[in-house]
Amino acid sequence: MPPFPILISKLSKVYATAKVKVVALQDVSLGFEEGVFAAVTGASGSGKSTLLNLIGGLDTPTSGTIEVRGKKISEMNREELALYRRSQVGMIFQSFNLIPGFSALENVALPLVFSGMAKRERGRQAGEVLAQVGLGARTAHRPSELSGGEQQRVAIARALVNRPRVLLADEPTGNLDSRTSREIVTLLAELNRDQGLTIIMVTHEESLVREFAGCSVRLSDGRVQAEEKWR
């Protein structure tokens, strides 16, 4: 097992429009050990989400490399990236990003649709993961019929249904009250502890970071400002 499952080297991302150039990340070099619960913090616009999108294969870097579990995702083409997103990483977001017309079960099963799994098997696996996040009884509900915390649990179940080794969370508690936020982060911490899932969480909430995460990276203006490790 390599010591650094996620290696980021000299990573830069520049968003160029016709008039302006926005440097989102500049020469970021980082490493995340396997099985770590890492927090990424920083002010708005510091490049946190960009970093997460790049690790999640949703975006491609302007320069630099990202290596996840021995694979250079910064060199993958679009189809390879889709396969990577489907099988290697799970992502959750502040706004949950569930499909409104689908039931909880269908939302969770969605990634399996793209891997070509049969419907019955999809339902079985999605049901299992939903039960695991504590929503075994609410599989038929639409997102609009669920509370914010429940929706985020559905999103977590969806991120886990393909059994990835890495979970990327982009401000997962941003739309939740403090009690629910705590529940969600507790759930993430359990997954990290019980299944050895690597979790990288972008967040504002320093209190939760200290309590649950094992290390943190602070970004400022697209650069690494501070790295800390306490567990």
Next chain:
Amino acid sequence: MRFRDHIELSFANLWKRKLRTSLTAFGVTIGIGALVSMVSFGKGMQKNVTESFRSLDLFNSLTVFSEGFMASERFDPDQRPAEPVPSEAPGVVLDDAALEKIASLKGVETVFPEIRIPAVVRFKGKDEFRLVQVVPAAVASSRILRFSAGKGYASDEERSLIIGDSLLRQFGVREPPAALGQKIVISSISFDFSRFGPEDLTAALSGERLPFATEDTELTIVGVAESQAFAGPLPIQSDLFIPPGVSKQMRKLPFSNVWDIFRASEGRLGYSALNVRLSSPAFVEPIKKEITGMGFRVFALADQFKEIQRGFLIMNMVLAAVGMIAIVVASLGIVNTMVMSILERYSEIGIMKAVGAGDRDIRRIFFFESSVIGLIGGIFGFALGWAVSGIINRVVNYFLARQGVPYIPYFSFPVWLALGAIAFSVGVSLAAGVYPAMRAARVDPVRALRHD
């Protein structure tokens, strides 16, 4: 992604936007409906002609004319010849000697002269003007005529006649069997100089008193023939047929059209044409050659059939092109609907990509949706085309039947048209889905998921 998932997903997505889906599909329905009825009309006409050619054995038929006369004259006496008739053409007369000579050729089954007698037909107290055709008994009983009641006359001397059912209807007889055995009067016209003095000459020249007299011949109806829907250049084409024996006894004019008069003035009347039936289509070419060698003109229906087919091809293409306009408009509707759908489902596409959908998956999702619209539009479009042309067919036949025209199916719906229409609809919809699908596949998930 599995095929079944694609199908389920596209139906679910389209169902979510029922009104828009049905309006778009309705556009396709109208387009396909128009195309289907256009093509089925073209095909229907073609089928009618081809089938009547087949069933009447016309590929075995030749028509012989004397040299210098256009084939078309016989079929349309009002038509002017394309070029002046060469009066100094070699004088081969189409007379009984020529008839015998042609009849003796190998492969010739029957030869009978083309004789049509202008006459007034009196039946049930009504008068109708018709050209009465003289047809030998053997030909009248062959399958060139189809009888709705009775049969052909037994001999060439029998004092009987065959009447067409459409003429019968004009006399008010709706049930053909009711006419069998009834007497009918044929009033023919002939020259009569018996009461024509020299003093009448000036009047005759100015058309006031002509040396004509009529003579009535009473005949018994033995058969009622079905009228041919697509008469065209058929060797047998009339509402009344009489045997040659009866014709010989009738007083009549020695010509049946204006061109006969021209020839009569040149002293070589003969027959205006001979109808030749061969034992097999294989004899068409050799016999044609031989008769041409005798100095006559030969017209083979088989040759004209090729021309007709070519004409139908062009007609079908023009009709299809008209139908295509509606399809093009409908496909623009599909493009519009799909592009709208992308804008609405922008974040959904982003989500799908984030959880691992490839460009190909997204493209296919949209291709499936547009082809489902095409499939629905195609099925309903075919149904619409079928229904509308069924109604048109009924209405047209209803009005034509009142004028004695027999029932004609104007539209034809072969299986390939149904399948082709649906396949075409799906194909056009797929083409219309190309741009939206490409655009959907290019959606940037980061932008799509950005929470504002």
